[in-house]
Amino acid sequence: MLNRYPLWKYIMLVAIILVGLVYALPNIYGEDPAIQISGLRGAAVNVATQDLVKETLDEHGIESRAITLENNSILIRVADNDTQLKVKDILSKTLSSSDYIVALNLAPATPVWLRMIGAEPMKLGLDLRGGVHFLMEVDMTTALDKLLDQAVESLKADFKENKINYASIIKIDKNQIVIRLNDDNSRYAAIARLNALQNFVIDSQTNNTLTVNISEARLQQAKTDAVQQNTTILRNRVNQLGVAEPIVQRQGADRIVVELPGIQDTALAKQILGATATLEFRQVNESSAIDMSGILSGKVRPPYGSEIKYERDGRPVLVYKRIVLTGDHITDSTFRMNEYGQPLVDIALDNAGGKTMFNFTQNNKEKLMATLFVEYKDSGKRDENGHVILEKSEEVINVARIRDVFSDRFQISGISTVEEAKQLSLLLRAGALIAPIQIIEERTVGPSMGQENITQGLESCFWGIAISVIFMLAFYRLFGVFASLALIVNLILIVGIMSLLPGATLSMPGIAGIVLTVGMAVDANVLINERIKEELSNGRGVQQAINEGYSGAWNSIFDANITTLITAVILYAVGTGSIKGFAITLAIGVITSMFTSIVGTRALANLIYGGRRVNKISI
CATH class of the missing domain: 3.30.70.260 (ACT domain)
Structure with a gap:
């Protein structure tokens, strides 16, 4: 029989509406x-x-x-x-x-019973909820300095592998490396080798000394990598620390924009973003001929290639300047307690890091290795451009004897508390910044501005729905009531789905997307109702007219909505920030409006007119 829905369809429809209503409820509590x-x-x-x-x-x-x-x-x-x-x-x-x-x-302020089923309010963007906005600049000086250190170590390893004798390889200012060689034959071999390496350019040579520059292409690549990797690490870090829906994106050659909705105080945000915690693994200089008391008093210089670092309790440790491995190679870290109740951090390295650690431990069994906790802190000074000068702080957190060979998995101990182990593990897991960052602009968006935007958005939604309802009631009577109810249910479903989706954030452009879908939902019902009126005017019976109205308008509604949905997907794929917010609400609105406009209103029409003789309908 025409225009009859089985019971399960009504049950499904009611269940979907109830679920949408429950998950939309948290948004009214504020x-x-x-x-x-x-x-x-x-x-x-x-x-x-x-x-x-x-x-x-x-x-x-x-x-x-x-x-x-x-x-x-x-x-x-x-x-x-x-x-x-x-x-x-x-x-x-x-x-x-x-x-x-x-x-x-x-x-x-969501009630406990709603939180127990995972119902939370929608995540609001910076323009609605308020929060903090940062413009951050990557410290390229430190990034290039690290590149220079790596280049020095790389050249030493390369010359050793190719049996090129050298007296010293040291870095100097202006991104240059000075290589002192033992004889002319070594100089010729070094020049040939440097010409074969793409990342180095010989700047000058005198006697058996070569001054080498890092190539411009390699410098530019290092700068680009520093910004890209820092952007990824910052995004991982704020996600790890529970900041909802951050916006982290590159701006220009060396800057990163970070927006953290819901955080009103910049202190917490700075702590999250500015933390540059990482680890360095170095070999301890255990030479018995070292006069530690003389070194500490300043009367004796540390041995060449060594320096003093300190543990938390002030005890000195003489370590080699050469870094065995840095935190850049850490891929995962977790904290746990050992059998003695002491906190440990389990470290996992990438392939390159695992190979380096394997080679080092294989060649240095029974020797001491120190783990340094490294971070950059505000020195309280500024350079000529007004930027904060960051100061490197290093602390030895662990000195352990290498009892066995290991590679990509090991543990570090010597951590004071479980809380410190948790925080260190989290920062290492999120990633150590490739280079320190400086906040050059910060702005707090107050909740009053957000509330004003929310009020304006709600008013636009209200007037859009009100005008649509008045139009539908005036032109289509009872079928206008069906369309109006579908419009309200559509809005509830959009809010419910937005609240459920972990990656969805509502912003002002998102509200614009909701208002747009309200019009599109009405458009679908206009097509259906006009088709029903056309069938009635052609002499069709009521039941046939209703059936033909819905089935005949389906193709037009589907084509119009599917093209809009494709547009929304493209906007989400290529857009950023607020464009993504608009695309998400538009896509959700298209799907829910098709459901409510076709299935929802058809269910109401079938409930009232279906399965019985009707000579006239209110349309």
């Missing part, structure tokens, strides 16, 4: 102003810290909605923005800035 406290370099954030926070707030007569401890951080929910700022100021004075970060944040 967010609470909050303060987030997290630890720096292993500082413990525990129950004792939580109790201290409660006591401090009680002393100042401040009431909080909730104080929760999870994932090594404390979240304090308060009633309004004024209280939020006041609490941040108080806790910043109470807690040590060297151990803790006290940052402003926004916490979803």
